[in-house]
Amino acid sequence: MNTLLEGLKQGLELGSIFALMALGYSMVYGIVKMINFAHSEFITIGGFLAYFITESLLKSTFGNSIWSLLIALVAAIIVCVIVAIITERFAYRPLRKKGSSRITALITAIGVSYIFSGIMNAIEPEQLQFHKFVDKNTSFYIAIITTAVLLALLTFFVKKTKIGIAMRAVSENEQAAKLMGINNNFIIALTFMIGSALAAIGVVIYLLDGECFTFEIGSVTIGLYPFVAAVIGGIGSLPGAVIGGFLIGIIRAITQVYSNIGLSSWVDTIIYGIFVIILLFKPSGLLGKDVREKV
Amino acid sequence: MLEVKNLSVTYNGNIKALKEVNLNVNQGELVVLIGTNGAGKTTLLKALTGLVKVDSGSFANLDLTGLTDKRTLNRFCGQKDTDKLLEAFGSSEAAFEFLQKAEIDQCNPVKGISFDKLKRLQAKYQKYATANLLRVPAHEAIMYGVAHVPEGRQVFANLTVQENLEMGAYRRHNAIKIKQDLKEVFARFPRLEERRKQKAGTLSGGEQQMLAMARAMMSKPKILLLDEPSMGLSPIFVNEIFDIIKSLHESGITILLVEQNAKAALSIADRAYVLETGKVVLEGKASDLLNDENVKKAYLGA
Amino acid sequence: MIWFKRMNKRNLISTVVGVLVLTLISIFSTKSYELPKILNLIFIYSISALALNIVCGCLGEFVLGHGGFILIGYTTAVILMQQISKLFTKSMGKVYFKEILVYVVRGGELHPMGYVFIILTVIVAALITAIIGFVVGLIALGRLKGDYLAIVTLGISLIFVNVCKNFDSLGGGTGISITTTISSTPLLNLAFLVAILILILTFMGSRFGRNILACRDDNIAAEACGVPVNKTKVIAFTFSSLLAGIGGALLAFVQPQAPTAFGQDMSILFLIIIVLGGLGSLTGSIIAAILIVLYENWFCVQSWVPEFFANNPKIIYGIILVLIMLFRSSGILGKNEFTWNWFYKLFKKKDNKKETLEGDK
Numbered sequence: 001m002n003t004l005l006e007g008l009k010q011g012l013e014l015g016s017i018f019a020l021m022a023l024g025y026s027m028v029y030g031i032v033k034m035i036n037f038a039h040s041e042f043i044t045i046g047g048f049l050a051y052f053i054t055e056s057l058l059k060s061t062f063g064n065s066i067w068s069l070l071i072a073l074v075a076a077i078i079v080c081v082i083v084a085i086i087t088e089r090f091a092y093r094p095l096r097k098k099g100s101s102r103i104t105a106l107i108t109a110i111g112v113s114y115i116f117s118g119i120m121n122a123i124e125p126e127q128l129q130f131h132k133f134v135d136k137n138t139s140f141y142i143a144i145i146t147t148a149v150l151l152a153l154l155t156f157f158v159k160k161t162k163i164g165i166a167m168r169a170v171s172e173n174e175q176a177a178k179l180m181g182i183n184n185n186f187i188i189a190l191t192f193m194i195g196s197a198l199a200a201i202g203v204v205i206y207l208l209d210g211e212c213f214t215f216e217i218g219s220v221t222i223g224l225y226p227f228v229a230a231v232i233g234g235i236g237s238l239p240g241a242v243i244g245g246f247l248i249g250i251i252r253a254i255t256q257v258y259s260n261i262g263l264s265s266w267v268d269t270i271i272y273g274i275f276v277i278i279l280l281f282k283p284s285g286l287l288g289k290d291v292r293e294k295v
Numbered sequence: 296m297l298e299v300k301n302l303s304v305t306y307n308g309n310i311k312a313l314k315e316v317n318l319n320v321n322q323g324e325l326v327v328l329i330g331t332n333g334a335g336k337t338t339l340l341k342a343l344t345g346l347v348k349v350d351s352g353s354f355a356n357l358d359l360t361g362l363t364d365k366r367t368l369n370r371f372c373g374q375k376d377t378d379k380l381l382e383a384f385g386s387s388e389a390a391f392e393f394l395q396k397a398e399i400d401q402c403n404p405v406k407g408i409s410f411d412k413l414k415r416l417q418a419k420y421q422k423y424a425t426a427n428l429l430r431v432p433a434h435e436a437i438m439y440g441v442a443h444v445p446e447g448r449q450v451f452a453n454l455t456v457q458e459n460l461e462m463g464a465y466r467r468h469n470a471i472k473i474k475q476d477l478k479e480v481f482a483r484f485p486r487l488e489e490r491r492k493q494k495a496g497t498l499s500g501g502e503q504q505m506l507a508m509a510r511a512m513m514s515k516p517k518i519l520l521l522d523e524p525s526m527g528l529s530p531i532f533v534n535e536i537f538d539i540i541k542s543l544h545e546s547g548i549t550i551l552l553v554e555q556n557a558k559a560a561l562s563i564a565d566r567a568y569v570l571e572t573g574k575v576v577l578e579g580k581a582s583d584l585l586n587d588e589n590v591k592k593a594y595l596g597a
Numbered sequence: 598m599i600w601f602k603r604m605n606k607r608n609l610i611s612t613v614v615g616v617l618v619l620t621l622i623s624i625f626s627t628k629s630y631e632l633p634k635i636l637n638l639i640f641i642y643s644i645s646a647l648a649l650n651i652v653c654g655c656l657g658e659f660v661l662g663h664g665g666f667i668l669i670g671y672t673t674a675v676i677l678m679q680q681i682s683k684l685f686t687k688s689m690g691k692v693y694f695k696e697i698l699v700y701v702v703r704g705g706e707l708h709p710m711g712y713v714f715i716i717l718t719v720i721v722a723a724l725i726t727a728i729i730g731f732v733v734g735l736i737a738l739g740r741l742k743g744d745y746l747a748i749v750t751l752g753i754s755l756i757f758v759n760v761c762k763n764f765d766s767l768g769g770g771t772g773i774s775i776t777t778t779i780s781s782t783p784l785l786n787l788a789f790l791v792a793i794l795i796l797i798l799t800f801m802g803s804r805f806g807r808n809i810l811a812c813r814d815d816n817i818a819a820e821a822c823g824v825p826v827n828k829t830k831v832i833a834f835t836f837s838s839l840l841a842g843i844g845g846a847l848l849a850f851v852q853p854q855a856p857t858a859f860g861q862d863m864s865i866l867f868l869i870i871i872v873l874g875g876l877g878s879l880t881g882s883i884i885a886a887i888l889i890v891l892y893e894n895w896f897c898v899q900s901w902v903p904e905f906f907a908n909n910p911k912i913i914y915g916i917i918l919v920l921i922m923l924f925r926s927s928g929i930l931g932k933n934e935f936t937w938n939w940f941y942k943l944f945k946k947k948d949n950k951k952e953t954l955e956g957d958k
Binding site for chain 3: 029033034035091094095098100101102103106107108110112114115116117118119121122224227228231262265266268269272273275276279280283
């Protein structure tokens with residue numbers, strides 16, 4: 001029974017990390033209606049950067065202190081945000097300007113993701129181990145609290161602030177939003193920035209307790225799970241993304257607990273199975289809004 | 296106030312939607328643009344607010360220099376500076392005269408506003424007061440006092456009525472004034488006040504049209520571009536919408552109205568243009584057009 | 598067979614000559630070491646890309662799980678050959694079975710019985726894939742569309758991969774090879790490609806084909822015109838998975854592959870191919886398949902090519918994809934097809950430029 005409890009705890013931690021990443025997918029999809037495949041590479045970039053900075057800071061005066069972690073986190077966030085802005089500016093915005101179809105946008109996103117993934121592979125093909133700043137227990141609390149706080153902040157931002165409402169307006173009707181004087185390019189870039197910052201925070205928390213990782217952390221290790229979480233919860237819904245994240249995190253952790261009966265090797269089947277079933281019965285996700293088709 | 300010259304729009308490189316259209320809208324006028332489907336009416340409005348690309352040589356001169364009232368001054372300078380300017384010059388007309396001057400001499404006539412600030416205000420006024428609208432990106436058009444109510448209403452369905460209205464005032468920053476205007480708008484559209492917490496998507500078509508117009512009003516426009524406000528509405532609502540347009544016009548707003556419902560539109564308008572396959576084929580006083588034989592045949596079904 | 602009737606004499610002869618040349622190349626390629634592999638892959642990739650193009654290009658629904666269906670074809674072929682091999686070895690002894698089937702590696706021909714076995718296996722594999730495709734299509738296509746359909750098919754394909762990975766008889770994570778027992782020849786793959794092209798042209802020229810195109814342009818308008826949209830979609834999807842099954846089964850006789858290779862990466866590879874060639878353009882898919890196979894198997898292994906290209910195909914693919922999308926989002930051929938008319942025009946004077954690419958193949 002203890003192991004099951006342990007599993008649940010681990011699942012909650014993993015779930016809150018997935019939730020943070022899912023929020024990015026969800027917000028970006030909500031506003032530009034595009035699966036931002038490059039999001040998983042933002043995760044990798046964040047992880048790599050945090051790793052390299054902590055490695056160099058550990059040798060400096062900061063040493064093993066919390067400061068080196070915070071500096072690494074901030075640097076990771078900044079770089080991720082910059083990468084997101086560049087991606088949006090040079091790959092996605094020209095497409096929007098041309099009024100390209102959604103399939104074009106999706107393929108571009110895949111292309112961008114491939115480029116980043118290839119670059120990461122070229123930089124460091126070996127497995128790395130993040131410095132162990134905190135033990136498993138502390139990282140659990142950090143993950144839960146960070147997710148809760150960020151979700152609350154984000155909800156407030158989207159529901160109550162002017163920019164947040166503008167964000168929802170753009171996601172609904174870009175043309176009308178323009179006529180209101182909303183600079184949609186700015187709003188979309190901002191969404192990408194928020195999403196990638198959340199990805200960076202998520203990956204740093206993931207690595208916090210001395211996790212091993214490779215350049216495939218975003219595209220394979222964490223992979224599509226955050227996106228699946230976002231879709232399960234209902235794309236465009238912030239609490240939905242978090243619920244989806246927890247669901248997937250817990251399933252994954254519980255299959256690990258029962259690895260003695262071979263459950264862990266079936267984790268993909270279970271998660272994608274649940275995902276497909278949920279989508280079939282509720283195509284817009286658990287908390288998503290049903291969009292009626294207008295002729 | 297709005298002078299359109301040689302406005303041409305070409306889609307996909309070869310489909311000419313507008314061919315050298317010329318028209319003008321004077322201060323305080325209600326001008327209606329009628330024409331059949333595909334005549335290019337919507338394209339014209341979209342071109343004016345930068346939603347479609349125009350051909351080179353097109354020109355739409357927006358001239359706000361004739362406007363010298365206090366509200367316009369407020370719009371350009373903000374509440375605080377307006378007060379100071381009024382204090383220094385006595386009247387808003389004098390203040391505008393000062394802002395229009397090409398150069399400010401070294402002595403500063405306004406107390407409480409620094410020389411640099413004054414220069415900036417002047418530059419801003421000169422930028423926004425006379426402009427070629429077609430060079431303005433779509434999201435900036437509203438800063439020039441142009442509000443466009445698009446075809447098919449296009450309210451933000453998942454935002455509440457109030458949030459929709461707040462979006463109308465997105466580029467304004469004076470919270471107190473916005474609240475005041477919100478009250479004004481609700482007074483004009485009492486139906487919207489009842490439904491202020493409701494999602495806009497749950498409103499009926501007519502209410503959505505009202506919301507779209509109210510939303511545009513929230514930006515305090517100088518000129519309102521209305522694109523087929525009566526489209527898809529029941530006859531009762533059509534009348535109501537036209538009454539509202541009339542009352543907006545009477546309260547001094549300049550309106551360029553695009554309509555298929557020629558009879559109703561002509562009966563409330565001052566002047567009218569008839570657009571056919573991208574060209575203005577007829578223009579004149581609305582009352583004259585209402586009695587014109589050709590118009591009667593083609594648009595009034597008589 | 599409208600496409601056949603539409604051909605004039607010159608084009609018919611050109612097509613026949615083209616196929617004959619390819620046949621001769623395929624037959625004599627076995628003399629070299631590298632060429633058969635490249636030709637095999639070109640033909641198989643073309644088949645799989647055509648399969649995906651039917652759903653993505655012609656039907657306009659976006660599928661990200663193509664690799665999963667190829668995997669089913671592949672796995673079925675592997676299991677079937679394993680069972681056949683066991684059966685025959687039991688009754689005749691291993692050596693004799695090999696005598697019949699194993700083609701002598703150096704310059705030998707495949708025994709006619711071998712062809713029969715391969716063809717039968719491929720057909721069974723294709724049918725099984727089609728059945729699974731039908732079920733998936735029936736469940737998913739009616740309810741989902743757009744990105745959701747794409748992501749659900751991706752999820753389903755990852756389930757297939759996960760399941761195959763968990764069976765030790767399939768070699769687990771590393772995959773199993775049947776090419777040591779029997780392997781196919783470029784000629785056979787070419788024959789399949791030609792047959793499939795004829796099949797697709799006939800299919801797309803039929804009423805179903807026109808229904809599919811109608812659904813691509815506008816679901817609701819098609820429905821209003823009496824096109825059974827859901828049925829059409831499911832048929833197209835089933836047809837596509839049938840072809841994907843053929844591609845996968847043929848692949849099993851060419852090279853061993855781990856189940857994990859059929860996941861996201863393979864699905865995306867075929868997406869790259871059809872996008873590069875032009876969505877909806879059959880000949881475009883084939884041209885793009887040739888380019889991609891040549892890039893991977895010929896260009897990258899040349900000694901004068903910097904190692905960067907071989908080590909980082911992802912960067913290259915990514916850049917190609919983004920550039921195509923930004924500057925020529927319709928791909929090499931757009932929605933047009935390669936035609937002999939266009940081909941011959943290249944050699945003529947360029948006086949009548951305005952001739953379109955469309956027309957007969």
